[in-house]
Amino acid sequence: MELAKDSLLKVSGLKYRYPSAEDSVLNGLDCEFKTGEKVAVLGSNGAGKTTFFNLVSGLTEGYEGSIKLAGTEIKKLKRVEIAKKLALVPQKHEPLFPFTVRDFVLMGRYARLGVFGIPREEDLEVVKNAAKETGAYKFFDRPYNSLSGGEMQLAVISRALAQESELLILDEPSTHLDFKNRFVVLDLVRRISEKRKVALLMSLHEPNDVVQFADRVIVIHEGKIAADGKPRDIINEKLLLDIFQVKAKEIKTDKNSLFMPVSVCV
Amino acid sequence: MKKTVTFVVLTALLILLSYFSLNVGNYSVAPKKVLAMLGNRLFNTEMPQTDNYEEVVVFDLRLPRMLMVIMVGAALAVSGGVSQGVFRNPLVSPFVLGISAGASFGAAVAIVFFGHIAYSIDILAGLGGLVAVLAAFAIARRPDGYMPRLSLVLAGVIVSSLFTSLVGIIKYVADVETQLPAITFWMMGGFGNIDWGSLDYVIYLIPISIVLMIVFAWQLNVLAMGDREASFLGMNIKFWKSFYLFLSVAAVGMCVARSGVIGWVGLVIPHISRAVGGPDHKTMLPLSALLGAIFLLVADNISRTITTGDIPVGIITSIIGAPFFIYYLRKKETAVWN
Numbered sequence: 001m002e003l004a005k006d007s008l009l010k011v012s013g014l015k016y017r018y019p020s021a022e023d024s025v026l027n028g029l030d031c032e033f034k035t036g037e038k039v040a041v042l043g044s045n046g047a048g049k050t051t052f053f054n055l056v057s058g059l060t061e062g063y064e065g066s067i068k069l070a071g072t073e074i075k076k077l078k079r080v081e082i083a084k085k086l087a088l089v090p091q092k093h094e095p096l097f098p099f100t101v102r103d104f105v106l107m108g109r110y111a112r113l114g115v116f117g118i119p120r121e122e123d124l125e126v127v128k129n130a131a132k133e134t135g136a137y138k139f140f141d142r143p144y145n146s147l148s149g150g151e152m153q154l155a156v157i158s159r160a161l162a163q164e165s166e167l168l169i170l171d172e173p174s175t176h177l178d179f180k181n182r183f184v185v186l187d188l189v190r191r192i193s194e195k196r197k198v199a200l201l202m203s204l205h206e207p208n209d210v211v212q213f214a215d216r217v218i219v220i221h222e223g224k225i226a227a228d229g230k231p232r233d234i235i236n237e238k239l240l241l242d243i244f245q246v247k248a249k250e251i252k253t254d255k256n257s258l259f260m261p262v263s264v265c266v
Numbered sequence: 267m268k269k270t271v272t273f274v275v276l277t278a279l280l281i282l283l284s285y286f287s288l289n290v291g292n293y294s295v296a297p298k299k300v301l302a303m304l305g306n307r308l309f310n311t312e313m314p315q316t317d318n319y320e321e322v323v324v325f326d327l328r329l330p331r332m333l334m335v336i337m338v339g340a341a342l343a344v345s346g347g348v349s350q351g352v353f354r355n356p357l358v359s360p361f362v363l364g365i366s367a368g369a370s371f372g373a374a375v376a377i378v379f380f381g382h383i384a385y386s387i388d389i390l391a392g393l394g395g396l397v398a399v400l401a402a403f404a405i406a407r408r409p410d411g412y413m414p415r416l417s418l419v420l421a422g423v424i425v426s427s428l429f430t431s432l433v434g435i436i437k438y439v440a441d442v443e444t445q446l447p448a449i450t451f452w453m454m455g456g457f458g459n460i461d462w463g464s465l466d467y468v469i470y471l472i473p474i475s476i477v478l479m480i481v482f483a484w485q486l487n488v489l490a491m492g493d494r495e496a497s498f499l500g501m502n503i504k505f506w507k508s509f510y511l512f513l514s515v516a517a518v519g520m521c522v523a524r525s526g527v528i529g530w531v532g533l534v535i536p537h538i539s540r541a542v543g544g545p546d547h548k549t550m551l552p553l554s555a556l557l558g559a560i561f562l563l564v565a566d567n568i569s570r571t572i573t574t575g576d577i578p579v580g581i582i583t584s585i586i587g588a589p590f591f592i593y594y595l596r597k598k599e600t601a602v603w604n
Contacts, residue, residue, distance in 0.1 A: 020409065078502070079501060079502055080500040080501075082498070082500070083498060083500030084500070087498075088498045090494070093491075096354055096356070096490060097351075097540065097545035098544070103487070107488050107491060110499040115482060115484075116481065116482070117485070117488075159499075163499070
């Protein structure tokens with residue numbers, strides 16, 4: 001039962017070279033993301049995942065090719081328009097001043113508030129619901145620089161939810177988290193995506209997380225898309241060897257296959 | 267509620283201190299007489315028996331000086347809070363960033379070379395401040411856009427010492443009789459020469475810039491998340507950063523042009539405000555304005571009564587500010603060095 005899905009983000013012929021570098025990081029990427037999809041981006045360190053996210057969220061300019069957000073070239077959109085359509089959860093948020101979690105999440109409403117930032121009743125409601133959905137409501141009035149890594153990630157995701165965008169980009173959402181919190185966060189964003197019909201675009205390091213939490217995977221390798229499709233069709237021993245130079249053993253479970261690294265081939 | 271009480275108490279304190287400032291000084295005027303004279307001016311009540319001198323002391327010396335001190339205290343503290351938010355760095359202030367040194371260089375150039383042109387001190391002080399902060403920014407910023415906290419402080423130290431040396435050079439070419447004392451005065455900071463003439467347009471523009479910085483405080487909350495995050499939350503960071511940088515440099519420039527370089531207010535007061543009212547700039551900035559005015563008024567009252575002369579207020583603010591900041595930096599929970 002395939003619903004009619006709109007194209008949220010369409011990338012064609014995307015090339016990018018850092019001004020100080022000789023070679024391009026991204027060398028001709030084509031892909032399209034639709035409403036409600038849960039897409040994982042897989043690639044080795046330095047493959048250009050973060051660069052890709054910065055480009056599609058309009059934070060990095062000077063690319064070749066085209067990036068269309070809801071049909072409009074991203075270069076032509078104002079930041080405030082982008083923020084209403086796309087929310088980004090950064091790899092790590094470094095807190096500085098001790099804002100409460102409440103005030104921090106409210107900043108997700110930036111694009112929808114006036115210049116004076118006076119929240120309306122509905123904004124406060126959105127903020128509260130976002131925090132309740134992630135569980136950040138438990139520490140709503142605590143200064144957010146006192147949070148643990150897992151709690152912080154929930155606060156940052158709440159802020160992104162408060163943006164009420166259709167696309168949620170998560171840059172390595174599980175990297176700094178322990179075993180439990182990694183599951184908590186990935187399971188949370190999966191549920192959010194299903195409940196709110198929000199498209200997810202997240203970079204993951206662990207192929208098994210991809211198998212478990214995404215319904216589509218894009219593999220970025222040597223500046224190009226090496227594979228794009230359902231995780232169970234794409235992730236296999238050969239791919240892991242090609243991308244990560246890791247020999248892995250496939251372990252069949254009742255639903256999926258998981259992979260255990262055995263050795264590294266240099 | 268607690269915040270409202272804090273604001274009411276501090277406002278009352280500021281009013282009391284202001285009245286007190288009109289009373290103290292080397293020339294004694296009976297407090298009753300001061301009150302009666304104020305009543306006469308404000309509400310047209312009966313004028314008390316005074317000699318002419320008492321009126322001059324209260325209305326032409328102490329009153330303009332008090333107003334200037336309040337404006338400068340508030341402006342420096344608010345600009346300090348603003349620069350800490352814009353640069354995402356609790357270790358900076360207009361003084362640390364070199365804005366004050368740049369402005370005093372501008373003032374020195376104006377005194378020596380453009381003394382005949384009206385407002386040249388104000389214009390060049392403002393420009394000097396702007397050049398200084400942009401230079402500090404350019405030195406500290408790495409090519410990838412990242413700016414380590416300590417680098418910005420060090421860049422400020424570099425810029426400050428460069429501008430201070432340049433002032434030193436200008437001192438050599440300055441006229442010993444007239445220009446040199448004026449420059450020296452600017453470097454020390456003080457309100458000894460303030461009269462109604464010094465308040466001319468700054469009595470409007472300093473309060474306006476303070477109010478503008480406070481009204482848009484929400485933008486500063488989001489800016490303090492860092493450039494990248496503020497961008498993806500939907501902010502036009504180029505606009506808001508320029509807005510705040512321009513206003514804070516303009517305010518500091520006007521302060522330096524009238525009262526010289528006064529350190530510590532812009533660094534210490536925002537920290538106290540944050541400790542009292544929390545980090546939300548909507549509360550923190552107005553609180554800084556009040557506390558900055560109170561702090562500088564106290565310091566100025568000390569500086570003009572502690573000796574028979576009028577010692578530069580910058581000395582008093584350093585004596586109070588430095589120990590406080592040492593205490594702040596050594597506090598366990600203040601992890602600002604990373």
